[in-house]
Amino acid sequence: MSEAEAYSYDAEMRKANRAKAVAGRSVIFKIKRCDGPGKPARWESFKVPIEEGANVISSLNWIAANPVTIEGKKTTPVVWESNCLEEVCGACTMVINGRVRQSCSCLINEYAPCEGDVMTLEPMSKFPVIRDLWVDRARLFNNLTRVKAWVPIDGTYNMGPGPKESHDHQQMRYALSECMSCGCCLDACPQFIKEEDESKWDSSFIGAHAISQARYFNEHETGKQLKADRMDALSGAGGINDCGNAQNCVKVCPKGIPLTESIGAIGRSATIHAIKQFFQGKK
Amino acid sequence: MADEKRVIVVGGGLAGLAATIRIAEAGMPVDLFSMVPVKRSHSVCAQGGINACNDVARQQGYSEYQHFDETLIGGDFLNDQHPVLEMTNWAPKIIDLLDRMGVPFNRSNEGFRDLRLFGGSLFKRTHFSGATTGQQLLYALDEQTRRFAAEGKVNKKEFWEFLWPIVEGEGENARCVGIVAQDMRTMQIQSFRADAVVMATGGCGLVFGKSTNSIICTGGAASRCYQAGAWYGNAEMIQVHPTAIPGADKCRLMSESARGEGGRVWVPAKKGDTRKPKDIPENERYYILEERYPKYGNLVPRDIATREIFDVCVNEGMGINGSNQVYLDLTHMDPDYLTEKLGGILDIYEKFVGDDPRFTPMRIFPAVHYSMGGLWTTYTPGNYQPESPVSSFKPGDPIPIGNEPGHGLDIGAHNNAMTNITGLYAFGEVNFAYHGATRLGANALLSCIFDGVCNGISVVNFVREGDQQPVSELDQALFDAATKQEQDKHDKLLDSTSTGTGDQQLNPYQIAFELGEEMNAASTVVKTGAGLEKCLIKLEELKERYAKVELGDGAMWTNQSLSFTRAVGDMIIIGEAIAKAGLLREESRGSHYRTDFPERDDDRFWKTSVAKFNKETGKSDIEFVDVKAGLVKLRPRDYGKTESNASSASKEPIGAS
Known part of the structure; x- marks a missing residue:
């Protein structure tokens, strides 16, 4: 499936597949495997009986208990990262049938409704593989540090409530706060390139995830104290100017976060920041 | 003065991160171990909210003391009373702190923090952030931890699994001086020294197979401490949520509001009937709750619903297709009404099950949700020591004790939330102390953060002031x-x-x-x-x-x-x-x-049941020791008069996490 097709694989098609799903069928899982960094990748296929309500996680669990390929060769359980299985922790992100998403919310009925249909699982493409479907997303968290994604409180002692906030403003911030740092937006972004050299992270494109989080903290009354620092980071190498406006990020975000709005808002802030710096003689 | 002493925190959920922040803030270096990037910890799953007395409720007659009293009644008086009093007294201050950290709490029209009703109280005392309160609170603490890590005060060791506490000495002289852990990627096993170790490793839902817990909630870390000599309190107290969605991989919560809005619980009357639900005529359905409880029907309280659903499936084998599932049916109702009232939770069901509950009956079953039991901990009581325990307390009564810190616990005492092994602490769900025999909805997030921000002080004091030998000097x-x-x-x-x-x-x-x-x-x-x-x-x-x-x-x-x-x-x-x-x-x-x-x-x-691991037999020796009471007198757990209240609580969106 091409990228364009994957993106158009919408809710209607999934619903149609659900309606025609055959009970008691088996589905072929074609999984891209790799034993570790520097090791060659290989494909292995498994024939998995589909129980009611099966998703990618339950299928991988079945393979773990029955690690035999379709050719009858004994192999090892597949390695992947997961935790909450409720699509709120972001751990189990992988590329499924060509599209990056969480595997916990990926129902087999929606993707492989007929006997012998194929599900293709690959690791995320923009992060180094640790083993099989597990990738190292340390860079993604590093990028949160880059934009100082926190509210600089004075301390944890009792000092009364935080700043008051209007209902509408809270709703706007809440939409941004649901970001679970899964990295879908980065995997789909043509500008975000895989970078294994940690020393280059701080000058490589930061991606929609951290840009949107910078906006989230800039919008908080106390958080905005660090706005200048954030805008410095986002105005430099690998900052907002590297965005190519492909808008893939917003299409793959599982939480429907308005990422392109955030990129627009940070772009405007960057312009104002540059003008301020010019008049302050800093640049 | 360079502080060579270090603290290890195991677990990066709400309790572990709150502890990390408090300890690091005091200038003590923290090594934070977690099996997952801390932002992905199980605390993200909590939906409903966090309880605390607040200004509006206070003017209506509510108080921290009543929150304390409710928590004891909820726990059927099995809670240790002093830590609960301290926790509920701190609750409003903890909300303020989270507010300052930037948690997007829902707001009223005027911009104040909004509140919702929750089970076990007549007063609105639950603060919430959309339907993802746990996620929002965890993120706020994750952000502060990231800040300390950037400043070099916290050393995060993510994808490291705790294997064993390093204990020197035996019995009463046992002292924890570090841990053994394994890098889950390289598989390297290594010892780490620490002058104190805080276990904040959550619950043990996976012992029950599929539960509402995340996949790392095996209880493995607590079990390893237990096998190394730490005691385990009230192990048998496991909370089951009545309406969960059984999935092929785990169980996910379904809010009880589905019953509150008119959902009917049924199974096919004929055992082993394989027809689709809509093909089964009305007279061939067994409406379990309506037939067994004609008066309340589907609105029976939570524990009764749980037991009857369980009975029909497990004891009578009448679950759908012989499985442990019953129908929770809303299809007799107007789809537009359902969308308006229950839209969010119906969407979650559809996302993970693939059926639209407006047109296909939901399938539900009770699922293990929370462990009240955990590592046994002790404490030093605070300055509120009434001559005789308060015998009954009703809203509007004069409050026996105020909300100042130090009434429940002697804050900063070295042994607060410490296990029987010196220097080994247990915070959050893995600490047995707060919830007794049942936890009230929206008290879990509170107990986790309270342990961190209050008892974190005890950890610092123990390391700084204790007369034990510094761990750096050990062989x-x-x-x-x-x-x-x-x-x-x-x-x-x-x-x-x-x-x-x-x-x-x-x-x-x-x-x-x-x-x-x-x-x-x-x-x-x-x-x-x-x-x-x-x-x-x-x-x-x-x-x-x-x-x-x-x-x-x-x-x-x-x-x-x-x-x-x-x-x-x-x-x-x-x-x-x-x-x-x-x-x-x-x-x-x-x-x-x-x-x-x-x-x-x-x-x-x-x-309290106290389990001690017998190294000779490899089994548990169980003792029963008196509950640490003295503040509130035992009384019947009688929700009879507040049953209507219980059902109003069930109208809340996605509650009781």
């Missing part, structure tokens, strides 16, 4: 021996791969599956002496099979099968403590319901 041999012990266990497990016979009986996933089935059937909703005895025999069999377990993956790099298989052995041991404590507690209290002992028996069992 390296102790740490090398601990590393070797874990390396040997690890290597033995790894060796089982090469000798594998392919015997399914020795497959770790099969053993874990049978453990979950047995524990769920015998030790959750409805317990009997006979059932628990049978369960203990089954656990013995599993233990024997586990001794010969065969690993499916012999890799020396990122071997998840090994990590899981190791945890299965620890889960069986915790499972045994849970079942045995349940067998010996011959009464019904809170979440612990014994059909052969249906009444609360305060004379014999107003006591």
Whole structure:
């Protein structure tokens, strides 16, 4: 499936597949495997009986208990990262049938409704593989540090409530706060390139995830104290100017976060920041 | 002055991060160990909210003291009272702190923090952030931790698994001086020194197979501390949520508001009827709750609904297609009305099940949700020591004690939330102290953060002021021996791969599956002496099979099968403590319901069960010790008069997390 097709694989098609799903069928899982960094990748296929309500996680669990390929060769359980299985922790992100998403919310009925249909699982493409479907997303968290994604409180002692906030403003911030740092937006972004050299992270494109989080903290009354620092980071190498406006990020975000709005808002802030710096003689 | 002393925090959920922040803020370096990036911890799953007295409720007659009283009634008086008083007194200040950290709490029209009703109270005292309160609170603490890490005060060790506490000395002289941990990627096993260790490793839902818990919630870390000599309190107190969505991989919560809005619970009247639900005519359906409780019907309280659904499936085998599932049916109602009232939760159901509940009846079943029990901890009581316990408290009564800090606990006392092993602390869900026999909805997030921000001070004081020898001066041999012990266990497990016979009986996933089935059937909703005895025999069999377990993956790099298989052995041991404590507690209290002992028996069992691991037999020795009370007098747990209140609480969107 091409990228364009994957993106158009919408809710209607999934619903149609659900309606025609055959009970008691088996589905072929074609999984891209790799034993570790520097090791060659290989494909292995498994024939998995589909129980009611099966998703990618339950299928991988079945393979773990029955690690035999379709050719009858004994192999090892597949390695992947997961935790909450409720699509709120972001751990189990992988590329499924060509599209990056969480595997916990990926129902087999929606993707492989007929006997012998194929599900293709690959690791995320923009992060180094640790083993099989597990990738190292340390860079993604590093990028949160880059934009100082926190509210600089004075301390944890009792000092009364935080700043008051209007209902509408809270709703706007809440939409941004649901970001679970899964990295879908980065995997789909043509500008975000895989970078294994940690020393280059701080000058490589930061991606929609951290840009949107910078906006989230800039919008908080106390958080905005660090706005200048954030805008410095986002105005430099690998900052907002590297965005190519492909808008893939917003299409793959599982939480429907308005990422392109955030990129627009940070772009405007960057312009104002540059003008301020010019008049302050800093640049 | 350079502080050479260090603290280790194990677990990066709300309790672990709150502790990390408090300890790092005091200038003490923290090594934070977590099996997952801390932002992905299980705390993200909590939906409903966090309880605290607030200005509006206060003017309506509510108080911190009443929150305290409600928590004790909720817990059926099995809670240790002093820590609960301190916790509820701190609650409003904790909300303020989270507010300052930037948590997007829902707001009223005027911009104040909004509140919702929750079970167990007549007052709006639950603060919330959309339907993802736990996620929002965890993120706020994650952000502060990231800030400390950027400043070099916190050393995050993510993808490291805790293997064993390093304990020197025996019995009362036992002291924890570090941990052994393993890098889950490189598989390197290493010892780490620490002047204090905080366990904040959450619950043990996976002992019951599929639960609402995340997949790392095996209870493995708590079990390892238990096997190393830490005591385990009230193991048998496991909370079951009545309406969960059974999935192929886990159970997910379905809000009780579906029942509140008119949902009908039924199974096919004919056992083994395989027809689709809409093909089964009305007169061939068995409306379980309506027929058994004509007066309340589907609105019976939560515990009754749970037990009846369980009874119909497990005891009578009448679940849908013989499975442990019943229908929760909304299809008789107007789809537009349902969308308006229940839209969010119906969407979650559709996302994970693939059926639209407006047109297809939902399938639900009770699921294990929270462990009130956990590592046993102690404390130093605060300055509120009434001559006689308060006998009854009603809203509007004069408040026996104010909300100033220090009434419940002697804040900063070295032993607050410390286990029986000196220097080993237990915070959050893994601490047994706060919730007694049942936890009130929206109190879990509070107890986790309270442990961190209040009892974190105790950790710092213990390390700074205690007269124990600094851990940096201890002989390296102790740490090398601990590393070797874990390396040997690890290597033995790894060796089982090469000798594998392919015997399914020795497959770790099969053993874990049978453990979950047995524990769920015998030790959750409805317990009997006979059932628990049978369960203990089954656990013995599993233990024997586990001794010969065969690993499916012999890799020396990122071997998840090994990590899981190791945890299965620890889960069986915790499972045994849970079942045995349940067998010996011959009464019904809170979440612990014994059909052969249906009444609360305060004379014999107003006591904490304390499990101690017997290294000779490999089994649990259980003692019952008095609950630390003295503030509030025991009284019946009577929700009779507030039943209408209980059902109003169930109208809340996605509650009771």
